[in-house]
Amino acid sequence: MPEAEFELYLNMLSRLMRLTPEQRAAISDELRDHLEVRLAELVAAGHSREEAVRLALEDCGDAAGLAADFRAVTTRKQKRKLMVGSVAALVAGLFIVSAFWPIAREMAPPRSVAENGKSAPLETKTATVPVTLSPEKAAAKAEAVKQAQKEREARQKALAAKVQSRAERGAKLLATARPLEPDHNLVQFKDRLELFSSVDIDDVSLRDALKYLGVCAGVDFVFDPRVYQTHTRDEEFILDAAVQLKIVNSKVSIRTILDLMLEQIRAEELGYLIEGEVVQIVCSNNVQVYDCRDLLAIAPPPTAEALAPARGPTGKRDSGGGYGPVIPRASTNGQRLIEVIENAVEPDSWHSSGGNSTITEFNGLVTIKQSGRAHRSIRNLLKLLRNPSEGAVAKKTS
Amino acid sequence: MDRFGPDLLRGSLDLMVLSILAGGQAYGYQLQASLRDASRNLVQISAGTLYPLLHRLEADELIRSEWDESTGRRRKWYELTKAGRKRLASQAHQWEAYVACVRALLEPVRALLPKTI
Numbered sequence: 001m002p003e004a005e006f007e008l009y010l011n012m013l014s015r016l017m018r019l020t021p022e023q024r025a026a027i028s029d030e031l032r033d034h035l036e037v038r039l040a041e042l043v044a045a046g047h048s049r050e051e052a053v054r055l056a057l058e059d060c061g062d063a064a065g066l067a068a069d070f071r072a073v074t075t076r077k078q079k080r081k082l083m084v085g086s087v088a089a090l091v092a093g094l095f096i097v098s099a100f101w102p103i104a105r106e107m108a109p110p111r112s113v114a115e116n117g118k119s120a121p122l123e124t125k126t127a128t129v130p131v132t133l134s135p136e137k138a139a140a141k142a143e144a145v146k147q148a149q150k151e152r153e154a155r156q157k158a159l160a161a162k163v164q165s166r167a168e169r170g171a172k173l174l175a176t177a178r179p180l181e182p183d184h185n186l187v188q189f190k191d192r193l194e195l196f197s198s199v200d201i202d203d204v205s206l207r208d209a210l211k212y213l214g215v216c217a218g219v220d221f222v223f224d225p226r227v228y229q230t231h232t233r234d235e236e237f238i239l240d241a242a243v244q245l246k247i248v249n250s251k252v253s254i255r256t257i258l259d260l261m262l263e264q265i266r267a268e269e270l271g272y273l274i275e276g277e278v279v280q281i282v283c284s285n286n287v288q289v290y291d292c293r294d295l296l297a298i299a300p301p302p303t304a305e306a307l308a309p310a311r312g313p314t315g316k317r318d319s320g321g322g323y324g325p326v327i328p329r330a331s332t333n334g335q336r337l338i339e340v341i342e343n344a345v346e347p348d349s350w351h352s353s354g355g356n357s358t359i360t361e362f363n364g365l366v367t368i369k370q371s372g373r374a375h376r377s378i379r380n381l382l383k384l385l386r387n388p389s390e391g392a393v394a395k396k397t398s
Numbered sequence: 399m400d401r402f403g404p405d406l407l408r409g410s411l412d413l414m415v416l417s418i419l420a421g422g423q424a425y426g427y428q429l430q431a432s433l434r435d436a437s438r439n440l441v442q443i444s445a446g447t448l449y450p451l452l453h454r455l456e457a458d459e460l461i462r463s464e465w466d467e468s469t470g471r472r473r474k475w476y477e478l479t480k481a482g483r484k485r486l487a488s489q490a491h492q493w494e495a496y497v498a499c500v501r502a503l504l505e506p507v508r509a510l511l512p513k514t515i
Contacts, residue, residue, distance in 0.1 A: 027449075030426060030474045034445055037427045061446030069450035077457040 005053050006035045009063060016067035019074055027070060031060060064339065068352040075354030100141070163205070163240055170208025173201060177215035180254075184218025189277045192217045193258070196251035207239040209261055210281070217254045222275075224282040232265055238283065241265045259376050271372015285357060285371050290378065293364030295385055296333050334361030340385070345377045346370070401442050411451060413493060414441060416478065416486040419461060423477045426452060452476060460485050 010028045017024055035056050042052035060066060180195045181187050187195070195217055201209055210221045223239070232241045243261045262270045262281070273280045273288070338359050342350045349355040349370070357370045368378060407414075418424060418432050430448055433441050443451075455461045460482035466473050478486065504511075 026474070027453075029472045031445070031449065033425070033471060033473050034427045034430075034449075036471070038445075059445045061444060066446050066450070069446070070453060073450055073453045073457050076454065080457070 003036070003039065003053060005057065006032060006039075009035075009057055009060070013063040013067055016063055017070050019071070023074070035060070065352075072352065072354040075348065079354065159236070163236075166203055166205050166240070166242060167208070169202070170204045170211075173204050173208060173212050174215070177212045179218055180216050181218065187218065189219075190274070192219050193255040193274075193279070194253050196253055197257070198248050198251050199245050199257050200248055201243055201245045203242045203244055205240050206243050206261065206265055209243040209245075213254060213257060213261075219254070220278045222278050222280050224280060224284070227270075227281055227283045230283045238265055238270065259379075262372060263376065269371040269373070271375050282372065285369055286375070287367060287369045288375055290366045290368065290382060291364070292337060292361070292366045292382065295337060295382070296361075296364045334364070334366070337361065337366065341366075341368075341378060341381065344381055346374045349374065401440050407441065407443070410493065411443065411447070412455065413486070413489045415448075415451060415455065416460065416482055417490070419476060419478045420483070420486055423475045425473050425475050429476070455482070 010032060013031070014024045014028055017027065019027075038056040038059060039049075039052050042055055043049060047055065180197055184192065197216055201212070204212075213219070214221055227238055230238050232238060243264055245257065245260055245264070247257070258272060258279075262272065269282075269284050271282055271286060273282055273286055338361060341359060342352065346357070347353060349357045351358045357368070357374065359366065359368045359370075361367075368375070370378070414433060415429060418429055418436070421432075424432065426445070426449060429452075430443065430445065433443060452461070452463075456463055456476070459479055461476045462479050463474050463476050466475055
């Protein structure tokens, strides 16, 4: 006999799980079986039906947490498949490359053979070369390898030229740098990033752009060593990559300019930390603490709690499984804020979805370990949560 | 003695579930009950912990599942796979070594422990 409360719970759980309909139905069926047997047992033990329903649901825990746990399993499965697939592809690729490598190297020296005619046989080399290609194909292969070599050299030359002209523009830009305040020592370090400026940067390296910004704001930039070793997708070093920013009709904060510049260099983890009196550019997940005490002082509306079953006495989920660090579920309000952030910013990257970014709340301070890009999004999100009207599009009044 | 806390159980729940399944096929509720009974109420894991754990073990191909509708209700049964059996053996082995190690470390402290354990 289907119990209404169970269906309500399973329905909510189902909606919270972003899985295929079949997967959701399977989980619902499995849990429904469990709930019904448990209900029968509790009633037989003397509990009232109401009490038994409550206890049975309590055993399952809150739907949101449970949905997240199921989701994490699917992500794990997908990651595994992806990893297996890519490892297999890599191995296959290496295999193919290694099969051709010795032949390609043997091909390079006898240039006359390749140029005179594709049908010239390679008599001189048959002793040493493992003959797996016919002479025509071998010569063609040599040609292709040479071509690729030429193209690679040309690309590198072009890149060097690009970097050179970029450096020249950078030098020109630096010559125009002027401090925004007559004496930066009079401005507290943390306020220097909030100075306002317009900016007109066109195809300058990130390194030079940051130097320029540094002069304007009286700020020193340092780099995490990893930044020096990281490339953008175009295979340029991050610090050599181009920045293009033109904001001339108004003034924006240095912090905003910095965010926009880092966002351009498409390396998702690029971000910054304020370390004492310098700004460190980092290229990895980093931890930042957000003061959300103002946001969390508001009391939550009483509605949704009625549907979710009550938590156990400790207020924590029973997390005895081997899932890694136990992330304590915070106060209801803090938990709500965490959910908002997790859903709005990079949803798949969080620990609760199987990723390795974490978020916890303590006394209104939210500590988040995330990529630089995510931190930028979080900062913007919090700004909007504090001032919703700023983000609203102005309505036309007729 | 009170039931074991989550900190203590973390890391060994997989082993416990696999070992119950070594005894034969079982469905979720049955596993929960077996764990409780076999441990004399010391190991009580909630459904909210057990089911994601079972799904994870299945995703890792250590157990497999099949649906049974013969009783009129749709019930999911689990059993160990060959890989699951291997994992159980190696984890059990590791666990024994771990217990021996901790016991040895506790030797000097034993005199101070209360007698009623």
